[in-house]
Amino acid sequence: MEITGAQALIKSLEEQGTDVIFGLPGGAILPVYDPILDSSIRHILVRHEQGAGHMAEGYALATGRPGVAMVTSGPGATNIVTPLANAYMDSTPLVVVSGQVSRAAIGTDAFQECDITGVTSGITKHNWLVTDANDLPRIVAEAFHVATTGRPGPVLIDVPKDVAQSMMTWNGPATEADLDLPGYRPTKGVDHEVIAQAIAMILEAKRPVLYVGGGVLQGNASAALRALAERLGVPVVTTLMARGAFPDTHPQHLGMPGMHGHYTAIMAIQRADLLVSLGARFDDRVTGKLDGFAPVAKIIHLDVDRAEHGKVRRPDLSIVANASEAVPALAEAAASVTPSDLRAWWDELHGYQAKHPLAYDPIDGNGLLKPQMVVETLNALAPAGTIVASGVGQHQMWASQYWQFEEPRTWINSGGAGTMGFAVPSAIGAKVGRPDRTVWAIDGDGCFQMTAQELVTARAEGIPIKVAILNNAYLGMVRQWQEMFYEERYSEVYLSPDLPNYVQWAEAMGCVGIRVDDPADVASAIERANSIDDRPVVIDFRTDASEKVFPMVPAGATNDEVLVHPSQRLHS
Amino acid sequence: MTPEAVDHELPAEEKRHHVLSVLVENKAGVLSRVAGLFSRRGFNIFSLAVAPTDDSHRFSRITIVVDAASAPLEQIVNQLDKLINVVEISHVNEHQVVERELLLASITVPTDQMATAISLCANFDAEVVDAGAGEITVMLADHPDKINAFQELLSGYTVDQLHRTGLVALPKLITQ
Ligand SMILES: Cc1ncc(C[n+]2csc(CCOP(=O)(O)OP(=O)(O)O)c2C)c(N)n1
Ligand SMILES: [Mg+2]
Numbered sequence: 001m002e003i004t005g006a007q008a009l010i011k012s013l014e015e016q017g018t019d020v021i022f023g024l025p026g027g028a029i030l031p032v033y034d035p036i037l038d039s040s041i042r043h044i045l046v047r048h049e050q051g052a053g054h055m056a057e058g059y060a061l062a063t064g065r066p067g068v069a070m071v072t073s074g075p076g077a078t079n080i081v082t083p084l085a086n087a088y089m090d091s092t093p094l095v096v097v098s099g100q101v102s103r104a105a106i107g108t109d110a111f112q113e114c115d116i117t118g119v120t121s122g123i124t125k126h127n128w129l130v131t132d133a134n135d136l137p138r139i140v141a142e143a144f145h146v147a148t149t150g151r152p153g154p155v156l157i158d159v160p161k162d163v164a165q166s167m168m169t170w171n172g173p174a175t176e177a178d179l180d181l182p183g184y185r186p187t188k189g190v191d192h193e194v195i196a197q198a199i200a201m202i203l204e205a206k207r208p209v210l211y212v213g214g215g216v217l218q219g220n221a222s223a224a225l226r227a228l229a230e231r232l233g234v235p236v237v238t239t240l241m242a243r244g245a246f247p248d249t250h251p252q253h254l255g256m257p258g259m260h261g262h263y264t265a266i267m268a269i270q271r272a273d274l275l276v277s278l279g280a281r282f283d284d285r286v287t288g289k290l291d292g293f294a295p296v297a298k299i300i301h302l303d304v305d306r307a308e309h310g311k312v313r314r315p316d317l318s319i320v321a322n323a324s325e326a327v328p329a330l331a332e333a334a335a336s337v338t339p340s341d342l343r344a345w346w347d348e349l350h351g352y353q354a355k356h357p358l359a360y361d362p363i364d365g366n367g368l369l370k371p372q373m374v375v376e377t378l379n380a381l382a383p384a385g386t387i388v389a390s391g392v393g394q395h396q397m398w399a400s401q402y403w404q405f406e407e408p409r410t411w412i413n414s415g416g417a418g419t420m421g422f423a424v425p426s427a428i429g430a431k432v433g434r435p436d437r438t439v440w441a442i443d444g445d446g447c448f449q450m451t452a453q454e455l456v457t458a459r460a461e462g463i464p465i466k467v468a469i470l471n472n473a474y475l476g477m478v479r480q481w482q483e484m485f486y487e488e489r490y491s492e493v494y495l496s497p498d499l500p501n502y503v504q505w506a507e508a509m510g511c512v513g514i515r516v517d518d519p520a521d522v523a524s525a526i527e528r529a530n531s532i533d534d535r536p537v538v539i540d541f542r543t544d545a546s547e548k549v550f551p552m553v554p555a556g557a558t559n560d561e562v563l564v565h566p567s568q569r570l571h572s
Numbered sequence: 573m574t575p576e577a578v579d580h581e582l583p584a585e586e587k588r589h590h591v592l593s594v595l596v597e598n599k600a601g602v603l604s605r606v607a608g609l610f611s612r613r614g615f616n617i618f619s620l621a622v623a624p625t626d627d628s629h630r631f632s633r634i635t636i637v638v639d640a641a642s643a644p645l646e647q648i649v650n651q652l653d654k655l656i657n658v659v660e661i662s663h664v665n666e667h668q669v670v671e672r673e674l675l676l677a678s679i680t681v682p683t684d685q686m687a688t689a690i691s692l693c694a695n696f697d698a699e700v701v702d703a704g705a706g707e708i709t710v711m712l713a714d715h716p717d718k719i720n721a722f723q724e725l726l727s728g729y730t731v732d733q734l735h736r737t738g739l740v741a742l743p744k745l746i747t748q
Binding site for chain 2: 117118121122125126129131146181182183184305306307309310311
C-alpha cells in the first residue's frame with residue numbers, strides 16, 4: 001500500500017499503542033498533522049512546547065507508558081529541549097517527534113532550521129534523523145524500544161518535511177525482527193548466584209538499609225520490595241525519585257534521605273554497615289560530601305545501567321539487572337532464609353525518630369500560613385490514590401516531606417534536573433494518563449509563572465487538575481540559601497504576592513481561582529477545590545516567606561553535619 | 573620535549589593512555605556522538621582515528637587513545653557502550669596488539685645537508701614522498717614509539733608542517 005511518510009508515522013505511533021500526543025504544529029511538521037485528523041490518537045494542543053514535553057513526562061510517570069510529544073522544527077524543537085534534558089536525568093521514557101526542514105534545505109540555514117539531533121544528542125538516549133520515508137515504521141519501533149527498555153529515557157525522531165510528504169510502501173508495522181540496533185543490548189536476566197550473595201550479605205549485616213531509588217518504580221517492583229523488606233525486617237529509605245515505591249506509613253519506612261531528607265533516613269545511611277542500593281544512583285543531593293557518605297557501609301548496588309556501578313561509589317557487590325527482575329529475585333531468595341535479629345539497630349533508629357521528627361513552627365503573630373501545614377491539609381483531605389505533581393524549590397521539598405505517599409506512580413516530580421515549571425504541565429499529563437485520579441499540583445509562585453499558560457490547555461481540553469500555589473512571594477529556595485549562606489543578602493529573589501493577581505489570572509484561563517490568607521480557611525478551600533471536577537482549580541495560599549526547609553545538609557558538607565529544625569537543636 | 577616523547581620513556585605500567593578499538597555503525601553523526609560523549613563526561617581524547625571496516629557499508633572502526641588520568645577505564649567503556657551506535661568495544665592491550673601510526677612532515681633542509689637528512693630518514697625506513705626547493709616531505713608508518721623517536725629527530729630541522737594520523741590497532745594473531 002502506498003501512503004505518505006506522514007501517514008506511516010501516525011500509523012506507526014498507533015501501532016506502538018500511543019493514545020495521546022501532546023504537541024503544537026508548525027511549518028515543518030504540517031504534513032504530519034494532517035493524518036492526525038483521521039487517527040484514533042488524541043492530540044492535546046499545548047500553549048508552549050515545553051508544556052508538551054512535561055505533559056508527556058507526567059503521563060509517563062503516572063502510567064509507566066512512554067509519553068509522546070510532537071513539535072515543529074527550529075524554535076518548536078528547541079522549546080522541548082528542557083523536557084528532554086529533564087527526562088534524561090530522571091530516566092523517563094519519552095518519544096518526541098520533531099519536524100525538520102526538507103532534506104535539500106538541511107545545512108543551508110533555512111527558515112526554522114535547527115540541528116536538533118545535534119542539540120539533543122547529549123540529553124536523549126538516542127535520536128534519529130529520518131532520511132527515507134520507508135524507514136519510518138522501523139525507526140518508530142526502534143524509538144519506542146530504546147525509550148522503554150534497559151534504563152528508560154527520552155528519544156527524538158527528527159522528520160524532514162519532504163520525507164513526511166513523500167510516498168512510501170506500507171508493509172505493515174515493523175516487528176521486533178525489523179529492528180536494526182546491532183549495538184543495543186539492554187540488560188536482561190538475573191544472576192541468581194549474585195542474588196544469593198546479596199542475601200547472605202544482608203543477613204550478616206548488623207545495620208543494613210535498603211536505599212531505594214527511581215529504578216524500583218520504573219521496574220514496577222514495589223510489591224517485591226515490600227515483600228523483601230518485610231521478610232528481612234530491614235529499614236527502607238526512598239529517594240526523591242522513589243517516593244511512593246514503599247508506603248510512607250509502613251513502620252519500616254524511615255523516609256527520604258539527602259539534602260532535605262528525614263533525619264532518621266539520613267542517619268540510618270550514615271550509620272549503616274550495609275547499604276543496599278536498589279535502582280538509585282548515589283546522586284550528590286543524596287550523598288552530600290562524598291567521602292563522608294555512609295562511611296562504614298559496604299555497598300550492594302543494583303542498577304540496570306552498568307555505567308552506574310562504580311561511577312560514584314565502588315560497590316562491594318554489583319547486581320547488573322533490571323529492578324523488575326532483580327527485586328523479585330531478592331524477595332524470593334529472602335523468603336527461604338531466617339532473618340537476622342536487627343532489634344539493636346531498630347532501637348537506635350527509633351531513638352532518632354523520637355528525637356528528630358519533621359518539625360515546623362506554629363503560626364506566628366503575623367498569622368501567615370505555614371506551607372507545611374498546607375501540604376498536610378491537602379494530604380489529609382485528598383481522595384485515596386491522589387497523584388501529586390510538584391515544581392522545584394522549597395514547596396517541592398515540603399510536598400515530598402509532608403505528603404504521605406502510599407502507592408507507586410503518585411509522585412510526579414523533577415528530580416535530577418530540578419526544572420522549575422514542571423508542576424502544572426506534568427500534572428496535566430498525569431491526569432490525561434490517569435483520568436480516574438485526583439491530581440494536585442503543589443507549586444511555587446515562581447514555578448507557576450513559568451508554565452501557568454498550560455492551564456489554558458487544561459481548561460480547553462477538559463483536564464480538571466488542581467493547583468495549590470504555596471505563594472511565599474519569593475524564589476524561596478534561593479532565598480533560603482541567601483539567608484543561610486550569604487548573610488541574608490537577598491539578591492533578585494523577591495517576586496510579590498500580588499503581582500500577578502493569581503485569582504484573576506486563573507479565572508482568565510478558565511479556571512476557578514481561590515485565595516486563602518487565613519489558616520482557618522485552608523481546609524474549606526481545599527474541600528471546595530476537591531469538589532470541582534469540570535475545570536481546573538487554582539488556590540493561591542499566602543504562606544510565610546520566612547519558613548525554611550529542614551532538615552538541611554549544607555552544600556559541600558557531609559550528611560553528619562545535617563542541620564535539624566532550630567527547635568530541635570538545643571537538646572541535640 | 574613533546575608529551576609523546578615523555579610517554580615514550582615511561583615504563584609500561586605507568587602508561588598514561590588507554591587504547592580503545594570501537595566498532596560503530598556507519599551512520600551519519602556517529603563520530604560526533606562519540607566525540608560528544610567524551611567531551612561532556614570529561615574524558616580526554618589523545619588521538620582518534622576513524623575509517624570504514626571491510627563491511628564498510630555497515631560498520632566503521634574508531635581507534636581512540638584516551639588519557640588514563642581523566643577517568644577510570646571501566647567508566648569510559650561503560651558510558652561509551654551506552655551509545656546505541658556503538659557495537660563493540662575492545663580495550664587494546666599493548667602486548668597483544670599491532671599498533672601503527674602514520675606521520676607526514678615537510679621539513680626545510682639546507683642543500684648541503686640534504687643527503688644526510690635523506691639517509692637519516694632511510695635509517696627509520698621513512699620515505700621521501702615529495703620534494704621541492706630546499707624542502708622535502710617525508711612519511712613514516714610505524715609503531716607510535718618509533719614515530720615519536722623520528723619526530724624528535726625531525727625537530728633538529730625546520731619543520732614546516734607535521735601531521736600524525738593517530739593510532740590504529742588490531743589484535744595480534746595467534747601463532748602456533
Ligand atoms: C528553570 C530553573 N531556573 C532556576 C532554577 C533555580 N531555582 C531552584 S528553586 C528556585 C526558586 C523556586 O521558586 P518558587 O517556585 O517560588 O518555589 P519556592 O522555593 O518559593 O517554594 C530557583 C530559582 C531552577 N531550579 N530551574
Ligand atoms: Mg516561592
